[in-house]
Amino acid sequence: DIQMTQSPSVLSASVGDRVTLNCKASQNINKYLNWYQQKLGEAPKLLIYNTNNLQTGIPSRFSGSGSGTDYTLTISSLQPEDVATYFCFQHNSWPTFGAGTKLELK
Amino acid sequence: EVQLVESGGGLVQPGRSLKLSCAASGFTFSNYGMAWVRQTPTKGLEWVASISTGGGNTYYRDSVKGRFTISRDNAKNTQYLQMDSLRSEDTATYYCARQLKAYWYFDFWGPGTMVTVSS
Numbered sequence: 001d002i003q004m005t006q007s008p009s010v011l012s013a014s015v016g017d018r019v020t021l022n023c024k025a026s027q028n029i030n031k032y033l034n035w036y037q038q039k040l041g042e043a044p045k046l047l048i049y050n051t052n053n054l055q056t057g058i059p060s061r062f063s064g065s066g067s068g069t070d071y072t073l074t075i076s077s078l079q080p081e082d083v084a085t086y087f088c089f090q091h092n093s094w095p096t097f098g099a100g101t102k103l104e105l106k
Numbered sequence: 107e108v109q110l111v112e113s114g115g116g117l118v119q120p121g122r123s124l125k126l127s128c129a130a131s132g133f134t135f136s137n138y139g140m141a142w143v144r145q146t147p148t149k150g151l152e153w154v155a156s157i158s159t160g161g162g163n164t165y166y167r168d169s170v171k172g173r174f175t176i177s178r179d180n181a182k183n184t185q186y187l188q189m190d191s192l193r194s195e196d197t198a199t200y201y202c203a204r205q206l207k208a209y210w211y212f213d214f215w216g217p218g219t220m221v222t223v224s225s
Contacts, residue, residue: 032209032210032211034211042217043201043215043216043217043218044151044201044215045215046211046212046213046214049209049211049213050209055213087150087151089151089211091209091210091211094153094167095153095210095211096153097150097151097152097153098150099150100150
């Protein structure tokens with residue numbers, strides 16, 4: 001299985017900050033990388049698919065980039081409602097998730 | 107509005123069986139693959155099983171092969187997960203998820219149902 005490693009595991013930031021979350025795959029996943037947001041007590045929600053495509057209804061402050069084994073989710077200006085855990089996910093082969101980055105307000 | 111609602115979770119003894127259901131609405135069910143994904147605090151999110159639009163193709167993670175069976179009834183807009191020979195490590199919140207036909211990812215998820223395997 002392809003292993004997905006996310007960093008940092010916890011991130012504290014202030015409202016308005018530009019935030020960057022990282023995800024590294026154990027092998028090339030050909031940009032088949034998604035990002036999900038999970039708020040406490042809720043199901044995961046798709047934010048970004050295939051590296052840089054914004055899911056319908058997701059605010060434009062979210063963006064994704066990357067290639068090969070290294071991928072990034074960026075929030076351009078952090079909002080209070082963005083407090084959540086963010087998971088990366090690869091579907092280049094049998095699907096696997098990262099362990100998540102918990103995003104907190106400073 | 108896309109809605110997925112799971113049911114059937116609960117407390118079950120090791121070695122016993124449980125069947126989960128997922129009722130779908132708000133989209134043409136037969137046009138989408140479907141999947142089950144589970145989550146625990148220790149192992150995180152794990153894909154469990156997927157099924158093709160017509161139900162003819164099914165896929166499982168290695169740890170549940172031979173014990174779990176995914177199925178669907180397109181007339182009832184419902185998918186199922188029959189879980190047999192349950193183990194303590196199957197304890198998790200199980201999510202029903204809609205899977206894109208062209209790609210192997212999940213764009214909508216249900217709220218989840220908790221399965222606890224314990225004596």
